[in-house]
Amino acid sequence: MRQLVVSVANHDVELASDELWRLGVVAIEERQVPDGVELWTSVGDEFDSVEMPWAWRFVEVDAAVADTWRQFAKPIMVEADLVVQPAWVSYDAPHESTVVVIEPGSTFGMGDHPTTRLTLVAARRWVQPSTRVLDVGCGSGVLAIGVMLLGAASAVGIDIAPAAVPVTLSNAQTNGVLVDVSTTPLEEVVGEFDLVLANILAPALVELAPHLRRVLAPGGTLVVSGILDGAHDHVLAALQPLEVAQTDTLDGWAAVTLR
Numbered sequence: 001m002r003q004l005v006v007s008v009a010n011h012d013v014e015l016a017s018d019e020l021w022r023l024g025v026v027a028i029e030e031r032q033v034p035d036g037v038e039l040w041t042s043v044g045d046e047f048d049s050v051e052m053p054w055a056w057r058f059v060e061v062d063a064a065v066a067d068t069w070r071q072f073a074k075p076i077m078v079e080a081d082l083v084v085q086p087a088w089v090s091y092d093a094p095h096e097s098t099v100v101v102i103e104p105g106s107t108f109g110m111g112d113h114p115t116t117r118l119t120l121v122a123a124r125r126w127v128q129p130s131t132r133v134l135d136v137g138c139g140s141g142v143l144a145i146g147v148m149l150l151g152a153a154s155a156v157g158i159d160i161a162p163a164a165v166p167v168t169l170s171n172a173q174t175n176g177v178l179v180d181v182s183t184t185p186l187e188e189v190v191g192e193f194d195l196v197l198a199n200i201l202a203p204a205l206v207e208l209a210p211h212l213r214r215v216l217a218p219g220g221t222l223v224v225s226g227i228l229d230g231a232h233d234h235v236l237a238a239l240q241p242l243e244v245a246q247t248d249t250l251d252g253w254a255a256v257t258l259r
């Protein structure tokens with residue numbers, strides 16, 4: 001399995017990660033090194049080189065080694081009665097818990113990242129039987145599937161990463177819910193949604209801001225995450241005239257609910 005490793009200074013992590021998302025990678029691991037951060041991500045054979053202002057290299061990694069994290073995966077208690085369960089881990093859910101079973105494949109969205117947890121908790125506050133949800137950057141489908149299990153009327157997931165489509169469909173089937181998933185760019189999404197979720201990085205949120213506002217139904221709710229606690233004023237400025245209703249934070253990350 002080939003990994004692309006990009007070496008950046010601490011202050012360039014967000015920018016470089018955004019460049020990687022644009023290349024269509026599905027997950028990025030940050031490794032702290034003495035002179036900054038290395039961003040590790042799996043890439044297929046389609047890239048021979050990448051154009052980036054940072055040092056980069058390809059590293060061949062044994063697929064079995066890259067997957068060792070699976071042995072240590074545990075159910076993630078998002079809230080006392082809301083759990084994300086790795087599909088290969090057995091778990092006896094307490095009565096009346098909502099359990100989202102996820103096989104992430106090569107996508108982002110095992111449910112353990114603070115931004116996923118924050119977005120799911122924030123989304124839950126707004127889900128009603130009539131709620132139509134759009135999940136922008138659905139990855140494994142964890143959020144779209146989560147809101148369906150919590151009682152939403154419908155969920156649409158979109159992602160620039162093609163792998164997100166079969167993974168989300170398969171996870172939706174495992175959980176017994178329907179999610180309409182595609183690689184349709186947000187710019188081309190038609191219709192309005194009562195609840196829009198976007199757990200993607202700040203530069204992408206700023207770029208997509210006009211369309212995040214456009215697809216929001218009148219009186220609707222937008223939850224944005226993938227942003228750092230205390231460093232997202234520019235994202236909120238881009239989303240005006242939507243106003244902040246609530247900010248949740250965890251481990252240095254934030255999810256902001258706007259209305």
Ligand SMILES: C[S@@+](CC[C@H](N)C(=O)[O-])C[C@H]1O[C@@H](n2cnc3c(N)ncnc32)[C@H](O)[C@@H]1O
Nearest residue numbers: 021108109116137138139159160161199200204
């Ligand atoms: C941080 S992951 C979030 C995955 C999942 N929604 C979660 O909360 O765990 C961000 C996802 O957004 C996707 N993405 C990045 N830029 C995007 C864009 N402009 N439009 C749609 N998806 C995008 C990435 O491919 C990735 O799957």
